[in-house]
Amino acid sequence: MTTLVSSSAFVTALTDELGGRCRVITDGDLLTSYRQDMATVVPGGMPAAAVLPRTTADVSAALRLASEHRVPVVPRGAGTSLAGGASAVDGCLVLSTEAMTTIRALDPLDRTAVVEAGVVNAHLDRAAAEHGLMYAPDPSSFEISTIGGNVATNAGGLRCVKYGVTRQSVLGLEVVLPDGRIVETGAATTKNVAGYDLTGLLVGSEGTLAVITAATVRLHRRPVVPPTTIVAAFDALDAAGAAVARIVATGPEVLLMELLDGTTLRSIDTWKRMGLSGIEAMLVVQVDGRIPADAELVAELCTGAGAVDEPAVSTDPAEADELLAIRRLAYPAAERLGQCLVEDVGVPVSRLPEMIRRVEAAAARHGVTVLTVAHAGDGNLHPTFVFDHGEAGIPAPVAAAADEVFAAALELGGTITGEHGVGVLKRDWLERQVGPDAMALQRAVKAAFDPLGLMNPGKVLA
Amino acid sequence: MTTLVSSSAFVTALTDELGGRCRVITDGDLLTSYRQDMATVVPGGMPAAAVLPRTTADVSAALRLASEHRVPVVPRGAGTSLAGGASAVDGCLVLSTEAMTTIRALDPLDRTAVVEAGVVNAHLDRAAAEHGLMYAPDPSSFEISTIGGNVATNAGGLRCVKYGVTRQSVLGLEVVLPDGRIVETGAATTKNVAGYDLTGLLVGSEGTLAVITAATVRLHRRPVVPPTTIVAAFDALDAAGAAVARIVATGPEVLLMELLDGTTLRSIDTWKRMGLSGIEAMLVVQVDGRIPADAELVAELCTGAGAVDEPAVSTDPAEADELLAIRRLAYPAAERLGQCLVEDVGVPVSRLPEMIRRVEAAAARHGVTVLTVAHAGDGNLHPTFVFDHGEAGIPAPVAAAADEVFAAALELGGTITGEHGVGVLKRDWLERQVGPDAMALQRAVKAAFDPLGLMNPGKVLA
Numbered sequence: 001m002t003t004l005v006s007s008s009a010f011v012t013a014l015t016d017e018l019g020g021r022c023r024v025i026t027d028g029d030l031l032t033s034y035r036q037d038m039a040t041v042v043p044g045g046m047p048a049a050a051v052l053p054r055t056t057a058d059v060s061a062a063l064r065l066a067s068e069h070r071v072p073v074v075p076r077g078a079g080t081s082l083a084g085g086a087s088a089v090d091g092c093l094v095l096s097t098e099a100m101t102t103i104r105a106l107d108p109l110d111r112t113a114v115v116e117a118g119v120v121n122a123h124l125d126r127a128a129a130e131h132g133l134m135y136a137p138d139p140s141s142f143e144i145s146t147i148g149g150n151v152a153t154n155a156g157g158l159r160c161v162k163y164g165v166t167r168q169s170v171l172g173l174e175v176v177l178p179d180g181r182i183v184e185t186g187a188a189t190t191k192n193v194a195g196y197d198l199t200g201l202l203v204g205s206e207g208t209l210a211v212i213t214a215a216t217v218r219l220h221r222r223p224v225v226p227p228t229t230i231v232a233a234f235d236a237l238d239a240a241g242a243a244v245a246r247i248v249a250t251g252p253e254v255l256l257m258e259l260l261d262g263t264t265l266r267s268i269d270t271w272k273r274m275g276l277s278g279i280e281a282m283l284v285v286q287v288d289g290r291i292p293a294d295a296e297l298v299a300e301l302c303t304g305a306g307a308v309d310e311p312a313v314s315t316d317p318a319e320a321d322e323l324l325a326i327r328r329l330a331y332p333a334a335e336r337l338g339q340c341l342v343e344d345v346g347v348p349v350s351r352l353p354e355m356i357r358r359v360e361a362a363a364a365r366h367g368v369t370v371l372t373v374a375h376a377g378d379g380n381l382h383p384t385f386v387f388d389h390g391e392a393g394i395p396a397p398v399a400a401a402a403d404e405v406f407a408a409a410l411e412l413g414g415t416i417t418g419e420h421g422v423g424v425l426k427r428d429w430l431e432r433q434v435g436p437d438a439m440a441l442q443r444a445v446k447a448a449f450d451p452l453g454l455m456n457p458g459k460v461l462a
Numbered sequence: 463m464t465t466l467v468s469s470s471a472f473v474t475a476l477t478d479e480l481g482g483r484c485r486v487i488t489d490g491d492l493l494t495s496y497r498q499d500m501a502t503v504v505p506g507g508m509p510a511a512a513v514l515p516r517t518t519a520d521v522s523a524a525l526r527l528a529s530e531h532r533v534p535v536v537p538r539g540a541g542t543s544l545a546g547g548a549s550a551v552d553g554c555l556v557l558s559t560e561a562m563t564t565i566r567a568l569d570p571l572d573r574t575a576v577v578e579a580g581v582v583n584a585h586l587d588r589a590a591a592e593h594g595l596m597y598a599p600d601p602s603s604f605e606i607s608t609i610g611g612n613v614a615t616n617a618g619g620l621r622c623v624k625y626g627v628t629r630q631s632v633l634g635l636e637v638v639l640p641d642g643r644i645v646e647t648g649a650a651t652t653k654n655v656a657g658y659d660l661t662g663l664l665v666g667s668e669g670t671l672a673v674i675t676a677a678t679v680r681l682h683r684r685p686v687v688p689p690t691t692i693v694a695a696f697d698a699l700d701a702a703g704a705a706v707a708r709i710v711a712t713g714p715e716v717l718l719m720e721l722l723d724g725t726t727l728r729s730i731d732t733w734k735r736m737g738l739s740g741i742e743a744m745l746v747v748q749v750d751g752r753i754p755a756d757a758e759l760v761a762e763l764c765t766g767a768g769a770v771d772e773p774a775v776s777t778d779p780a781e782a783d784e785l786l787a788i789r790r791l792a793y794p795a796a797e798r799l800g801q802c803l804v805e806d807v808g809v810p811v812s813r814l815p816e817m818i819r820r821v822e823a824a825a826a827r828h829g830v831t832v833l834t835v836a837h838a839g840d841g842n843l844h845p846t847f848v849f850d851h852g853e854a855g856i857p858a859p860v861a862a863a864a865d866e867v868f869a870a871a872l873e874l875g876g877t878i879t880g881e882h883g884v885g886v887l888k889r890d891w892l893e894r895q896v897g898p899d900a901m902a903l904q905r906a907v908k909a910a911f912d913p914l915g916l917m918n919p920g921k922v923l924a
Binding site: 107112167193196200291347375380418421433434435439445449 | 573616653657658660665715809810878879881888896906908
């Protein structure tokens with residue numbers, strides 16, 4: 001990592017060159033809002049400046065100046081990271097792509113779009129919907145998070161059990177290298193093996209290799225017939241986990257399979273009064289609405305795994321939207337209870353019931369509150385530890401419980417992060433997952449893109 | 463690139479250390495068969511030795527020795543590359559993974575398998591079929607090509623219009639680095655964002671970064687209801703291309719969409735007498751057999767684009783198998799006519815009719831024979847130029863026509879290779895597609911994995 005040479009000379013140069021073209025923030029009070037992302041447990045450093053480029057040329061100029069002045073750069077989308085991936089370091093330049101909001105092209109014939117980094121996920125999806133298409137990746141933050149951040153973290157979401165994560169929807173990228181060079185990767189075709197997959201390498205690189213300025217993305221047909229939604233209630237979370245494993249092993253292809261635990265349901269109910277109390281787990285599954293047998297099979301498998309009542313089956317889109325809205329309230333409901341440490345482990349889906357038991361045991365052992373929701377069809381759990389707003393940093397019992405959760409995920413053949421990324425929060429765990437040789441490769445790849453070590457320092461690689 | 467220090471000392475060391483554990487070939491006559499792959503227009507060099515490791519430890523030992531002796535290594539699967547990706551260089555070690563044929567695990571609950579590099583694609587698919595599952599990527603060579611080679615080239619195939627290319631089925635890899643270190647990448651989960659995507663970087667790296675020894679792959683549900691197959695005939699190839707573009711833009715999701723031109727059909731018919739003559743293009747489409755409306759819509763769209771008769775619609779699996787067998791005869795039928803240069807361009811699918819016209823014009827202009835088949839739903843064309851067996855190397859008119867085809871693909875927003883890889887054949891074209899800055903990144907990535915430049919020299923990067 002390189003140290004700051006002269007922050008004031010850099011800020012002057014940046015303002016001189018870019019101040020007339022885009023927003024450059026140097027005021028301390030305004031800069032404060034660029035210190036942190038949604039991982040509020042990570043205290044961000046104080047930036048020297050923030051810049052909101054409007055064009056790729058602006059990004060290039062800002063990076064060239066930062067490189068010349070050896071100023072570290074923290075790229076940022078909407079700042080919705082739950083892992084501290086956009087938390088600032090002292091004296092850095094925060095480069096926010098939030099002002100790059102143009103959908104440059106949307107081609108309904110090829111089902112592709114070229115979108116700037118600052119386009120909000122939901123805006124792209126709505127633009128696609130006008131042509132009967134959809135942008136499939138839908139992280140829970142989809143109404144506020146941006147394509148640039150989604151690509152930088154390889155965001156998942158609810159629909160990815162069928163359509164794959166962000167990577168599977170990205171055909172190519174426009175990025176700016178740390179020294180300001182603009183590079184395009186990939187192609188506008190669904191198949192392309194010309195050279196190494198730089199697109200795939202940049203997706204999920206969390207701003208540590210380059211700044212993503214635009215992406216060529218794949219769109220999917222938007223289902224014409226609404227999906228059928230199956231909702232099952234369970235009196236134990238691991239019974240719901242068992243239902244998930246059975247559906248994945250012997251059931252039909254699902255469009256979505258979300259799991260909410262009793263604590264989550266009660267926290268939503270306390271807030272929104274939706275009549276959700278009294279059950280320990282709820283499983284929401286969607287299948288193709290054109291194939292009624294698929295919905296029946298899912299309902300049967302839920303009953304076989306111990307659902308407490310007959311599962312509810314609905315083809316009403318309004319009911320489905322309401323259920324998904326409940327799912328998306330899980331995190332804000334948890335936040336009402338206190339500070340949150342949101343975990344993001346993944347396991348092979350057959351191990352989901354065991355992983356759920358391990359989470360519950362870790363929370364009980366350390367006497368901490370945990371709420372668990374899961375993109376269950378992908379074996380991706382979000383155990384969320386809640387603690388008092390008064391605490392500065394993560395309390396020791398929470399850290400201990402989280403560590404046990406990570407260890408369990410790895411022991412069960414899983415991952416420490418399914419969709420949120422490593423950021424700052426999981427940095428110390430990465431080597432335990434990938435091993436020292438893969439870490440050395442990752443550092444060499446980092447050096448290949450960012451020889452001066454200026455890009456998003458302290459993220460991913462310790 | 464590093465030069466050979468002492469080939470005989472290396473061969474002795476190799477034989478001493480590995481000769482008792484696995485096959486080591488040093489006999490000149492036997493080595494000849496390891497000079498070339500199926501890109502017979504690429505004359506391979508003479509290896510110093512070939513080794514057929516049986517275990518990952520054997521691969522590690524062989525690479526360590528090659529590294530110590532600075533001997534270049536050419537990894538090889540079944541040698542079915544059509545781009546010269548496995549062609550040997552003088553004095554190299556050919557490392558063939560053909561003897562690593564164990565399916566280490568197949569988990570029907572999680573729908574994953576751990577497969578060694580030498581497992582033949584079709585063998586894995588048949589093992590999966592015993593559990594009602596399938597391994598989706600199905601290159602035309604699937605009966606002979608191996609998983610290691612498929613992964614190294616990110617192979618496509620017929621089913622990838624629905625299921626994606628090999629990359630989408632690979633969750634993790636076991637690889638051996640040039641210095642002999644064994645590294646595992648990825649996880650056994652469907653979602654994993656822990657660190658850079660080394661798995662994705664290694665998929666499609668054509669043996670230039672490391673040797674792939676095993677892959678953790680995703681399996682898919684094998685459809686229970688047979689697909690519905692629609693076959694349409696056209697009196698012009700670009701009319702069939704127009705049908706493809708209409709189906710992609712406004713039709714249902716397809717499982718497969720293959721296009722064969724009249725020259726291909728006649729060459730198959732001359733050989734197999736299947737009654738295929740008299741039409742200029744045939745389009746074979748498969749859709750989900752559970753949704754009859756999908757097949758009707760495809761047939762209508764074909765008729766609207768100018769199909770010469772009512773398209774044939776069948777739900778008979780035997781008929782479908784027969785049609786796919788015809789498709790897979792395309793390349794062997796072309797080979798009966800002479801030496802082949804198989805191209806592999808991709809374009810956005812709306813540009814397919816235009817690309818077809820460009821191929822036909824280039825062939826006509828240079829007076830060369832071209833047969834075109836296409837994984838049409840992906841916009842991936844294989845124009846195959848045929849010339850006399852007597853020719854040594856690619857005749858100038860063929861090279862000129864092929865160059866025009868590449869240029870047209872790039873002009874239409876496409877790629878010089880959709881699924882075969884760069885190998886030797888397209889090396890000189892790679893920079894024209896990706897540009898100098900991306901080339902520099904690719905070279906830096908190469909150096910990060912292979913600092914001595916020993917892995918598959920001369921492939922991908924010139």
